[in-house]
Amino acid sequence: MWRAPLQGNSMAGLSLELIGLQLFAGLALGSVYVLLAIGLSLIFGMLTVVNFAHGAFFMLGAYVGLWLLSIGVNFWICLVAVPLIVGGFGLAVERVLIRPLYGRGIDYPLLLTFGLSYIIIELVRIVFGKSGYPVDTPALLQGAVDIGVGYFPLYRLFVMAVTGVILIGLWLFLERTSYGLIIRAGARDPQIVRVLGVNIARVWLMVFGLGCGIAGLGGLLAAPLQGVIPEMGGPILAEAFVVTVVGGMGSLLGAVLAGLLVGVVVSITSLFAPEMAKVAIFALMAVVLLIRPQGFFGRAGLMS
């Protein structure tokens, strides 16, 4: 993960402005978690598949972005192309590898996607090498802007804005289109939807591709903040799991709120006790599990 802008200052340097800035940094960090968690949640809600390769798709997005940028493709085109490429790859994965496993128990797709993540990571290592690369912030988005409490990196605001656009788009798609209606119905009762003459297999395919595409976009957006490395998907997958567990599996609203909350918790902890920042996320999850095991918006029935 990338570092918060101001880390580990002495208590004397603390001020409301600093905390405000850190809060914003947390929301930017949380935006990336949100992008991963809504994909995970969407896929789980529809297919009851936990995609253990989600971190690998995130990493793939960053690398596809790196490759497109290196052959001279404009960053703004990348924003569209990367999710399409990674999403397309997701479609192929669902069609070829995951579809044969439906009806064979909930653990098998999970094991399969875990194995798949090894393959994706190693293929990226073969193509791009084992060491990581830094990624430049696009020229137009460099610098900082005054947000009232102080100067904040423009790029992080941009990450938050893109996440906002994706969320609004997704909401409109799910709530206001007929295809979204089918998706929501399919999440409730796939049997009935199939009886009504809808090709549910194709809906599942599209949802898996959509989730993977959003993860790829998350990887692209995170690349200028933290650089790219083949192993970047692993830790963030664990953190995205925390977000889905805290928010409640299968709930998009839960994924958004929990993602932002986790981002803020990491960011604020790294201000007061930087060495505890990583552990704080999991402490948050432990507390939620003790108080409300199904998460903020989870349905209790989904857990067993």
Next chain:
Amino acid sequence: MTYTVEKAAMTRLPKDGLMDMAYRHRVLLSAVFLLVFPLLVPFKALAVNILIYGLYALGFNLLFGYLGLLSFGHSALFGAGSYACGILLVHYGMPWWAGLLLGTVAGGAMAGIIGMFAIRTSGIYFAMVTLALSQCVYYIFYQATGLTGGENGLRGVNVSDISIFGLHLYFVDPVTRYYVVAACVILALFFLSRILASPFGAVIEATRENEARARASGYDVRRVRLVTFILSGGFCGLAGALQAIHLSIVPIETMHYETSGLVVMMALLGGMGTFFGPFIGAAVFLLLENVVSLWTVHWQLFVGAVFVLCVLFFPRGIWGSVLHWVKK
């Protein structure tokens, strides 16, 4: 998991006398096999590795194969045993046997802590929560450099001479080392065999097959899960402790989630929910690794491919398929 039902039915009520006898004396059989095993393996260190990872997979299999809970956090249990043994030997100068004993306890204790949170969820959540909590443990051990050596690992876990009841053994000798580890593994196998044959073993399998029915029969399912998780942690802790004295170092990678993935892979390859499956899985996996990494550095690609192929076409695993075939 219908095939495990068939398997369970078969092992409980074998058709012919030979299988029955093999089933009854499975620990003795493994002991005899482990005596001659080093002669079949290219070098002794590999045989020791197979034993250690086999024991680790055995602990995992108790949870996944017999109870049906998929954990992606077993690296924390294995690592807890490894670090506990290493820390006690390096910082407190304890003897090797105390390291092994307390390593086992540490594995169980870590399972108790993780289990306390993870058992509150089940099904698909369990895999995610255990993965997340093991990642948390990884960060904690990574940060505690004074005790664990952090990124560099814990060095200097040296055991050269050991004495058992007046018998002095030179632990550096690979053959001696193999037989000391094998003795621990046989002890663990015996213990596991006793657990599975006990009424509690039947409750474990009953919980996997039908949770609601087990609960209706008056069993506290959550407690069964927690106790099994702790037992599983004990086996993995012992494996970790053995790994620490075998390698003379505890690398931080022991705690990494890839170590969890490794054990899932081995159990899947060998056959989940079978007694010998985990050992066979560990042996095949490590022998393959030994061969494949000679001609490519991209061993992980191979691991992933075997993983995916196993799930798609070979879900019974090697030993599970053999049992299935024998039954037919």
